[in-house]
Amino acid sequence: MTTALLKQPTQTPAVRKPNRSFIHGLISNKKALAGMAVMVIFIALALLAPVLFPGDPSRITAMASLEPSAEHWLGTTAKGQDVLALTVHGSRSSLFVGLTVGLASTFIGILVGLASAYFGKFIDEALSLVTNIFLLLPGLPLLVILAAFLPPGLGTVILVLVVTGWAGSARVLRSQALSIRSKDFVAAAVVSGERAGRIMFREILPNMASIVMGTLLACVIYGIGAQAGLEFLGLGDVSTVSWGNNLFWAGNEGALLTGSWWVFVPSGVCIALVAFALALINYAVDEVTNPRLRKIKTPKTTPTNTERSAAK
Amino acid sequence: MRFILRRLGFYLIAFWASITLNFLLPRFMPGDPVSRMFARSQDRMQPEQIQALRKLLGVDDRPIWEQYIDYIHNVFTGQMGVSISRFPTPVTEVISSQIAWTLLLGGTALVIAAVVGNLLGILAAWRRGGAIDSALPPVLVFIGSFPYFWLAMGALYLFGVVLDWFPIRHAFTDGLEPAFTWEFIGDVGAHLVLPALTIVLVSIGGWMLGMRNTMIATNSEDYITMAEAKGLRPGRIMLRYAARNAMLPSVTSFGMGLGFVVGGALLTEVVFAYPGVGYQLLNAVQGLDYPLMQGLFLTITAAVLLANFLVDILYVRLDPRVRSN
Numbered sequence: 001m002t003t004a005l006l007k008q009p010t011q012t013p014a015v016r017k018p019n020r021s022f023i024h025g026l027i028s029n030k031k032a033l034a035g036m037a038v039m040v041i042f043i044a045l046a047l048l049a050p051v052l053f054p055g056d057p058s059r060i061t062a063m064a065s066l067e068p069s070a071e072h073w074l075g076t077t078a079k080g081q082d083v084l085a086l087t088v089h090g091s092r093s094s095l096f097v098g099l100t101v102g103l104a105s106t107f108i109g110i111l112v113g114l115a116s117a118y119f120g121k122f123i124d125e126a127l128s129l130v131t132n133i134f135l136l137l138p139g140l141p142l143l144v145i146l147a148a149f150l151p152p153g154l155g156t157v158i159l160v161l162v163v164t165g166w167a168g169s170a171r172v173l174r175s176q177a178l179s180i181r182s183k184d185f186v187a188a189a190v191v192s193g194e195r196a197g198r199i200m201f202r203e204i205l206p207n208m209a210s211i212v213m214g215t216l217l218a219c220v221i222y223g224i225g226a227q228a229g230l231e232f233l234g235l236g237d238v239s240t241v242s243w244g245n246n247l248f249w250a251g252n253e254g255a256l257l258t259g260s261w262w263v264f265v266p267s268g269v270c271i272a273l274v275a276f277a278l279a280l281i282n283y284a285v286d287e288v289t290n291p292r293l294r295k296i297k298t299p300k301t302t303p304t305n306t307e308r309s310a311a312k
Numbered sequence: 313m314r315f316i317l318r319r320l321g322f323y324l325i326a327f328w329a330s331i332t333l334n335f336l337l338p339r340f341m342p343g344d345p346v347s348r349m350f351a352r353s354q355d356r357m358q359p360e361q362i363q364a365l366r367k368l369l370g371v372d373d374r375p376i377w378e379q380y381i382d383y384i385h386n387v388f389t390g391q392m393g394v395s396i397s398r399f400p401t402p403v404t405e406v407i408s409s410q411i412a413w414t415l416l417l418g419g420t421a422l423v424i425a426a427v428v429g430n431l432l433g434i435l436a437a438w439r440r441g442g443a444i445d446s447a448l449p450p451v452l453v454f455i456g457s458f459p460y461f462w463l464a465m466g467a468l469y470l471f472g473v474v475l476d477w478f479p480i481r482h483a484f485t486d487g488l489e490p491a492f493t494w495e496f497i498g499d500v501g502a503h504l505v506l507p508a509l510t511i512v513l514v515s516i517g518g519w520m521l522g523m524r525n526t527m528i529a530t531n532s533e534d535y536i537t538m539a540e541a542k543g544l545r546p547g548r549i550m551l552r553y554a555a556r557n558a559m560l561p562s563v564t565s566f567g568m569g570l571g572f573v574v575g576g577a578l579l580t581e582v583v584f585a586y587p588g589v590g591y592q593l594l595n596a597v598q599g600l601d602y603p604l605m606q607g608l609f610l611t612i613t614a615a616v617l618l619a620n621f622l623v624d625i626l627y628v629r630l631d632p633r634v635r636s637n
Binding site for chain 1: 322325326329330337338453454456457458459460461462463465466468469473474574578579582583590593594597598605606608609612613616617620
């Protein structure tokens with residue numbers, strides 16, 4: 001990776017700045033910092049959950065449907081479980097599934113995108129066809145159908161989410177890989193007789209690192225949201241504790257109609273915070289790599305003109 | 313014309329793929345869910361109905377190729393079997409009674425979200441760094457981060473239970489006869505507000521940001537400078553010159569959005585017990601109603617493909633570059 005980072009400025013000097021400034025830009029970007037801070041908190045909570053709330057979080061500890069109090073900060077469910085413990089423990093499954101789905105779909109996306117761009121012709125046509133079909137098939141109904149036929153469990157949830165989620169990343173990565181494929185240094189590598197795998201993973205891939213990162217973030221967001229949706233419908237593994245299952249039980253036990261807002265608010269807010277934090281990081285990656293979207297430093301004088309010169 | 317034919321070919325292949333997926337799923341899944349279904353509901357059915365369903369779902373000793381050809385024939389002649397959970401209504405009848413509600417809900421939400429979102433995007437890009445540009449995107453992205461169904465639950469709780477402004481379940485009040493009277497239309501409208509509102513809230517951010525980003529690129533084109541130099545009114549430049557040329561990606565998203573309409577309103581429909589195809593799909597899953605599940609999935613897919621094809625035709629009208637190649 002480091003060699004790739006160092007190699008980059010010499011390969012495409014005019015088009016991009018070196019990647020060190022990308023990381024620097026990311027660290028000095030407020031959006032990225034805020035997003036990363038939130039993510040660190042959630043990951044820490046997920047890792048510390050067994051220490052903070054030892055024992056089975058779904059055991060019954062108190063009276064049913066208690067309002068938030070000093071003893072139960074977020075109240076209890078209609079069964080008498082502590083909502084805070086459920087929420088903290090839920091982060092483990094949700095983050096794990098989100099990350100796994102994100103990594104797996106991005107990985108498949110990279111393979112398909114690179115193969116499409118590098119080999120071209122028939123392979124590209126075939127892979128693009130499959131990608132486009134998966135993009136077009138309605139995701140949520142497909143999720144539901146697959147989950148209905150497969151035996152329930154965490155493995156099924158991950159598998160189903162990857163099956164429906166990889167196509168989007170494949171399309172984005174393919175188009176980026178295509179534009180890098182046409183660069184001179186790739187042609188040089190081909191002429192010098194490097195193996196296909198080496199060209200794809202050592203020459204092309206490092207040059208699309210920022211796009212890969214954006215795709216990964218988007219896929220993790222998708223994974224977390226889609227898992228929650230699937231579980232909310234009761235199609236996940238109902239026995240595990242996760243944000244989606246917390247919401248499923250909240251809906252099932254009529255938390256809404258009895259006015260127990262504290263049962264369904266925390267898990268939803270957690271999903272939203274994580275998704276928002278990831279979206280912020282993603283947005284920052286975009287801003288750092290695409291100068292057109294960056295905030296203009298001196299908008300006071302003639303905003304439209306500076307904007308145009310910045311865009312060119 | 314070649315473009316259209318190519319796209320048509322692609323959609324046919326995609327449809328064939330979804331039929332095949334539908335065909336393969338019940339036949340190659342572990343645990344034989346179909347037999348479980350038959351065990352549960354056998355005594356209610358006529359022998360010939362059981363026979364037809366067995367053929368449809370692959371509990372059948374014929375060679376797989378024969379089954380496949382038979383299945384495709386059945387799909388294209390609309391023979392999807394009878395629904396188990398709403399026995400003995402044929403699957404096609406169940407679907408056709410419900411698709412209108414989904415189209416109403418999803419269509420309303422899509423049109424509102426697309427129009428308002430695009431307008432906001434245009435304004436944000438036109439006044440970069442202005443109030444709309446700096447305040448709205450983070451807020452909308454944050455709202456968009458919430459799971460659809462969770463916002464729906466929140467809206468249901470707040471406006472339906474606590475404030476009691478809007479009805480919280482179904483598409484119209486029980487006992488009201490569907491008819492073209494003001495009373496009925498008003499009732500349907502009142503039931504539509506909450507589900508449509510949540511979909512609009514979640515999806516509007518995507519429209520706005522997409523439009524804003526394309527429009528920023530368009531704003532730096534030479535013909536905008538030219539239009540400014542000619543002294544045209546800013547409003548005219550914004551709408552006729554910049555926005556008009558930045559619309560194309562939004563048209564594509566609209567096509568994809570139409571797909572979302574039929575399939576994606578599923579969660580919202582479930583929260584509000586709105587009697588659309590998505591709600592029915594979940595009921596079918598819970599009732600192990602495999603024929604209905606398959607029929608619904610094919611219908612949803614077909615609707616999505618058709619919507620995208622229509623958008624492609626529109627695209628040819630809008631973008632002369634597609635016509636010339």
